[in-house]
Amino acid sequence: MPKAYVFTRNGGPEAEALIEVERPVPGAGQVLVAVRAAGVNPVDWKLRNGFRRPGDSGERAFPAYLGSEVAGVVEAVGDGVGGFAPGDEVFGQPVVGGYSEYALLTVGFSAPKPAAVSFTDAATLPVAGATAYDGIHQLGLPAGATVLVTGAGGGVGVAAVQIARTLGLRVVGVASEAKKDLIESLGAVHVPSGEGWAARVPEGVDGVYDLVGGTVLTEAATLLADRTKLVTAGASPDEVQALGGARVARVRTPERLAEVADLVATGALDPQVTRTYPLDRAGEALRAVEEGHARGKIVIVPTENAA
Template identity: 40%
Template sequence: MDTRNARDGYVAGTARKPTMQAVVFDEYGGADVLRLAQLPLPSPARGEVRVRVRAAGVQPADCATRTGWFARRGIGHSPFPRQLGNEFAGVVEAVGKGVAELAAGDEVLGWTRANAYAETVVVPAEQLVRKPLMMSWAVAGALSASGQTAHAAVQALDIAPGDTVLVHGAAGGVGTIAVQLARLRGARVIGTASRDNHDYLRSLGAEPVLYGTGLAERVRQLAPHGVQAALDASGRGALDASIALGIAPSRIGTLVDVEDVERLGVNAQRSRERLQALVALHEAGRLRVHVRDIYPLANAAAAHRDVENGHGRGKVVLMIYTPFGHAS
């Protein structure tokens, strides 16, 4: 009798296709719609890599997808059950034909499209970079998507030395990175956040301001000579305040306001080069990635509630603790 158990892909000595655990949802709704499911273990095609996931970042966009916010606006609906997660880090488990730069056992981080909350993920090799030895798994899992979005935004807004930049939602995952990247370009940064996060923003080199009614006037008091650019990573009337400050529309970007995304949206084009630049900054000690909470994969619902609270700083991460080399 074969002694391997069901986690190794066998039941009562009868072979079956190996599977993995992943978080899925079968309908739009609150965090409780998330559940663990057994899905077929994916195999890498030519040019692809299968990664055993160690950490996956949780983003506000994941929560919006789960609630059907995007689907109600005609964006990104696909059949149920659906998966979530756009950024991850892990260990290469298998490579497809034509992949020469990576091999089994390599530690990597990268990005994907709505399937990172899982024990394994398959992506094109060009969506991966090597994880530095001293970068923690949690940080690596939290960097790829949020970091590239922030990097693209700062680039698109043409932030330059001497600019005063307003970052709405500056304490969040994207905002935290955007503040630092703008500062590295020599800009002065004013960041909106709840009062509890003001000291945190100061530690990043930003000048904090409370969001909400009267925001434009509070910013004018801090920057009487004007603000040159603004990035909206929070909503909450941020675009109206930015326009009221007289910022040129070409230098206002939004990541959250679908109604204005065609006019003011940031095209967060991801690339291996962009991610590698962010990794290099972190490795050099010039870019901080703050992870405020870590949850196991089975507690994805709790992680979503944490993110939806809306006042936390930095990132929330799912950690996957399954042994390397074993399918469920």
């Protein structure tokens, strides 16, 4: 039987387990994918802790899959699916699966993987890459303006920095001192995170894309004359609206995935996959992200399906 890394109840790392599961069967509008790579994101451990996405209702069924973005090869298609066939290389956000050997994707938020994009890079795009793309475009800043990105050293952050640069924006990235070289290599001005970080930001910030939330979001808001140019992926809508800003509006379409993948294919975006882990070490991969030590993006590569 195929394996999956799951959480068996809400809680901390002790709730996680590698188990055997039934191979999923695609329903109408779905494709079954043999997972070649799965991206690791902060939302994964937050869901394990009990976080509910806006719109989530009902009781969560356990065991619950960890993982929110995958890339792989189509094994089978459900009723009414056009444009996908067994053997196709695809990526998207799973409705079943994640850190697993098999996953189900909906055709509504899946896209063909370009040949020039690796499975590991493609697996960073449905959540991290697309969230970065959505937030930077939502700000709508003109070329030459300055955008501040908090949490700039993580998976969404490194993508946001690069996407902003492709739009001609000047970027200030807030991240730990250990990530200074990474931030500067992407063409951004580095500001060390930690107490008093806002006082270290150069003057003239026109927009903020926050990926941290909490007091970091509150401090970032003080840097703006126009609070409508405050967008967050790190805090709830209520928190950011109280400051005059907005939550990032995600665009979950195949077309949006294709746009982000094209940036990777053309070399404008490097997802900065700094480490990969096999499925039986998925817990280590998640710990690196949960503890904030990850530089760039971490990806799980199920050994059974690895190319």
